[in-house]
Amino acid sequence: MAEFVTPAEAARLITEGASLMVGGFMGCGTGHRVIAELARLGTGGLTLICNDASKPGGPDGSDFYGVAKLIHNRQVKKLIASHVGLNPEVAQLMNEGAIEVTLIPQGSMAEMIRAGGAGLGGVLTPTGLGTIVEDAAHVHSVVEVDGRKYLLERSLRADFAVICGYYVDKAGNVWYKGTTRNFNPVMAMAADVVIAETEHVVEIGAIEPENVVTQGILVNYVAFDGGAL
């Protein structure tokens, strides 16, 4: 059963040098409270797996939005993402040799994480064929199946995942609002410890079983501070 904690308590679970999946797309759907607490703690040496590097200047008035806080604080040793172009600090840190960045096509990254959580050894995709992606470490090989070529992409897992729901019920079931869903449901399956931040905690049954997106059995901790964004 999911344990209810504060965002600060949740952030303290994440260990130095850990691999960490964070849901969200340019910060939309990111667990901002837990990430802000993690930035405050300064836990370093992280391998961050997130669709993107977010951006400076968030709609919440922050100087660095979501995971951009961790990058700004130099807490991220390695970043695995599909796009980093809207956060200029990433290029700057790459030039300094202060961060290692692996870029993966967005659809491949989503499927690699899905495979990691689904007990699959990898994914066959035509995406990236004939490009420099073929030579990346996350690609096992080029495989031919029934006359068509594919990249065999390795599966991807992490020590921790921070996901973010709009409603989480007392059994840990998660419902996402709008476009916040993105990578959150697959990441909830692909990490050893799953922290689900939420904007609202609701009674069991308030999310109808048909509308549960991430099942409570996947969630180890629910991070809630009592307030909506």
Place this chain on the structure above:
Amino acid sequence: MENAKDFIAKRVAAELKDGDTVNLGIGIPTLVPAYLPDGVTVVLQSENGMVGAGPKPAAETAQPFHVTDAGGQPATIVPGGAFIDSTTSFSLIRGGHIDCTILGALEVDGEGNLANWIIPGKRVPGMGGAMDLVVGAKKVIVAMEHTAKGAPKILKKCRLPLTAVGCVNLIITEMAVMEVKPGGLWLKEYNPLFTLEEIKNATEAELIMSPDLRKMVV
């Protein structure tokens, strides 16, 4: 000529059919919906998790924490639309369920190769969803200005790292409409504000004159 970007967007809009599901890249492609012909309604798919993306919201109705586009900016969804997760979004994209993707290019060549995600040593933004989109969409339209301040972008062979091999179907610029077909790049339409000589000089790839070559009409 009016603004080149709007001119390109207008001509691209004429390629779309009523009911098409379309994914738009950043820049010129985002101007396309404003120029859809009467009677043509398309479904916009946004790779961050929307089928049926709507127009930009007014500031007072924006939901910047909950409904955004692929650039992270506030967005809306149309009635009948759906919010989806990233694996579903890219299943739609990779699985051939998107009729058309429209995107910009740094370089494109006569074999339909596309480069639009990295300039090694200079700019490394990442491919985002572009590699999946151009591999999976039924039709790939490159919408861009013909040259980069005079330097050709339509090359014999791309020099930058590729986004995908042989993926481009149509290139639409302020000068011309070109189709990638077996044998090379076919000039289908030209903007009469330019001479054929000027268009050839601005294009490194060899242009094959289409037998039904005509003026661009927007």
